[in-house]
Amino acid sequence: xxxxxxxxAEVKKPGESLRISCKGSGYRFISYxxxxxxxxxxxxxxxxxxxxxxxxxxxxxxxxxxxxxxxADESISTAYLQWSSLKASDTAMYYCAxxxxxxxxxxxxQGTLVTVSS
Amino acid sequence: xxxMTQSPSTLSASVGDRVxxxxxxSQGISTWLAWYQQKPGKAPKLLIYKAxxxxxxxxxxxxxxxxxxxxxxxxTSLQPDDFATYYCQQYNSYPFTFGPGTxxxxx
Numbered sequence: 392x393x394x395x396x397x398x399x400a401e402v403k404k405p406g407e408s409l410r411i412s413c414k415g416s417g418y419r420f421i422s423y424x425x426x427x428x429x430x431x432x433x434x435x436x437x438x439x440x441x442x443x444x445x446x447x448x449x450x451x452x453x454x455x456x457x458x459x460x461x462x463a464d465e466s467i468s469t470a471y472l473q474w475s476s477l478k479a480s481d482t483a484m485y486y487c488a489x490x491x492x493x494x495x496x497x498x499x500x501q502g503t504l505v506t507v508s509s
Numbered sequence: 510x511x512x513m514t515q516s517p518s519t520l521s522a523s524v525g526d527r528v529x530x531x532x533x534x535s536q537g538i539s540t541w542l543a544w545y546q547q548k549p550g551k552a553p554k555l556l557i558y559k560a561x562x563x564x565x566x567x568x569x570x571x572x573x574x575x576x577x578x579x580x581x582x583x584x585t586s587l588q589p590d591d592f593a594t595y596y597c598q599q600y601n602s603y604p605f606t607f608g609p610g611t612x613x614x615x616x
Contacts (some may be wrong), residue, residue, distance in 0.1 A: 406603075426605070428553075435596065435607060435608075435609050435610045436545075436547075436553065436596055436610075437600075437607065438555050438598075438604055438605040438606060440603075440605065450603045450604075451604075452603075452604035452605075453510070453604065454604070486552055486553070488553075492542075492602075493558075493559060494558045495545075495558035495559075495561070495564075495598065495600060496543070496545070496553070496554050496555060496557075496598075498553035499553055499554070499566065500552065501552060502552055504563030505558040
């Protein structure tokens with residue numbers, strides 16, 4: 392069974408750093424890209440960027456470029472989303488999703504809620 | 510960036526109704542379009558990919574059509590489990606973009 396399991400909820404202060412994770416199982420991790428999607432409270436879905444775990448090649452949305460870093464460790468089938476300096480406006484639910492080019496995002500993680508508050 | 514719009518933003522319907530949601534892209538995206546269903550507190554679920562291909566396990570009452578800049582998602586006979594928010598997404602070019610969503614609620 393294909394699963395993407397994300398790390399647990401986080402509460403952070405502005406200016407702090409954070410890395411959240413997304414572990415894939417039940418499939419060959421390097422054969423599919425992983426995307427990250429933000430959903431702010433009560434709002435819609437925003438694509439942040441993606442990584443190809445086979446070579447760590449990334450693409451970012453201009454809205455997120457420079458503010459987040461997407462990485463992956465194929466040896467443990469895990470993708471990451473990290474911030475070096477959080478802002479209150481980063482408060483949101485973050486989802487990882489598996490992407491096969493041409494097929495859309497077919498499996499999603501359960502989401503990681505990030506709360507940034509002083 | 511390619512902008513995606515959806516109409517309507519909210520749709521009130523009854524069980525058994527035929528429901529149609531429209532998605533428009535600001536430029537042509539061929540058929541590189543997906544539809545997702547999201548329920549409160551849950552991750553989105555892929556319904557349709559490549560504009561009209563039904564994802565495995567998705568009921569056949571869901572269908573998609575369109576190409577270029579205009580697309581539709583149709584639910585032929587709305588079921589109680591279908592009350593949710595629906596998003597379209599283009600994956601023709603980066604950055605991939607989602608529509609703002611259409612909430613389908615109970616009339």
